Amino acid sequence: MRRQRYTSDLTRQQFKRLEPLLPTGKAGGRPRTVDLYEVMCAIMYVLQNGCAWRNLPHDFPAWETVYGYFRRFQYDGTWEAVNRFLVRRTRRKAKRDPEPSAGSIDSQTVRCAPQAGIRGVDAGKKTNGRKRHLVVDALGLLLVVYVTGGGVQDRVAAPILLGILAKRHPRLKHIWADGGYLGEVVTWAEKVLGWVVEIVHRISGQRGFVVRPRRWVVERSLAWLTRCRRLTRDFEGRPETTEAWCYLASIRLMLRRLDPAA
DNA sequence: AGCAGTATGGCAAGGTTTTA
DNA sequence: TAAAACCTTGCCATACTGCT
Numbered sequence: 001m002r003r004q005r006y007t008s009d010l011t012r013q014q015f016k017r018l019e020p021l022l023p024t025g026k027a028g029g030r031p032r033t034v035d036l037y038e039v040m041c042a043i044m045y046v047l048q049n050g051c052a053w054r055n056l057p058h059d060f061p062a063w064e065t066v067y068g069y070f071r072r073f074q075y076d077g078t079w080e081a082v083n084r085f086l087v088r089r090t091r092r093k094a095k096r097d098p099e100p101s102a103g104s105i106d107s108q109t110v111r112c113a114p115q116a117g118i119r120g121v122d123a124g125k126k127t128n129g130r131k132r133h134l135v136v137d138a139l140g141l142l143l144v145v146y147v148t149g150g151g152v153q154d155r156v157a158a159p160i161l162l163g164i165l166a167k168r169h170p171r172l173k174h175i176w177a178d179g180g181y182l183g184e185v186v187t188w189a190e191k192v193l194g195w196v197v198e199i200v201h202r203i204s205g206q207r208g209f210v211v212r213p214r215r216w217v218v219e220r221s222l223a224w225l226t227r228c229r230r231l232t233r234d235f236e237g238r239p240e241t242t243e244a245w246c247y248l249a250s251i252r253l254m255l256r257r258l259d260p261a262a
Numbered sequence: 263a264g265c266a267g268t269a270t271g272g273c274a275a276g277g278t279t280t281t282a
Numbered sequence: 283t284a285a286a287a288c289c290t291t292g293c294c295a296t297a298c299t300g301c302t
């Protein structure tokens with residue numbers, strides 16, 4: 001390797017697993033010359049270190065190029081597709097059916113960076129935030145993420161989230177949720193999707209952090225996301241971009257789990 | 263012809279600094 | 283002290299060049 005390594009770099013082995021899942025260059029024009037490995041390392045650099053695109057270190061390909069790939073793979077659904085593939089792969093390795101039958105739903109609000117362009121619209125609350133609604137499987141792997149303005153209530157986002165989920169994961173039929181999802185969602189999911197949404201209640205009398213079965217899994221996943229600096233705040237102009245970063249964080253996690261660095 | 267890589271510049275919407 | 287000017291950074295459009 002020409003340049004010195006960053007701790008955010010993928011290993012060659014991890015990239016070998018990832019590469020076949022990425023679109024190849026189209027024929028009929030100028031052939032692709034940048035090294036996709038370097039592009040992916042650059043994207044992982046931004047994810048882990050949270051730097052602005054324009055400040056991408058110069059030993060990576062030009063930031064416009066890296067940003068271009070990031071956008072393209074976002075628009076054509078590559079990140080999401082790669083995530084879904086790796087979820088299946090990771091589950092198989094864990095001796096589970098590749099298609100999950102149960103998931104946990106939760107959300108997390110983070111502050112927006114001051115100069116981020118268009119923000120999500122906050123309903124009611126004045127906090128300048130974005131909310132990440134997500135569903136993970138029993139292993140805590142990311143199945144779907146949906147980003148809204150900070151004021152959107154969980155029970156409002158849930159039907160949209162579960163609707164997307166139903167299309168992607170036909171085997172799903174059981175969702176664990178917390179008290180914030182009490183109400184219509186439960187009956188809606190049962191009626192429309194044929195799913196059971198089970199509320200895991202906080203045991204009355206207990207205070208502070210209490211481990212509740214099926215809840216700590218998704219809470220741990222949320223913590224995984226915020227370990228990436230790009231995701232500790234919301235720097236993005238568009239909610240879909242935050243979703244892309246979430247999938248990338250998930251992808252990185254699974255790549256490391258499947259091919260640990262020696 | 264048409265794709266790939268890069269540069270350039272502008273917009274939006276905040277924040278900060280300078281100026282009147 | 284208020285207004286104006288400037289900076290920042292995601293996002294977008296466009297253009298230019300190189301290549302098959």
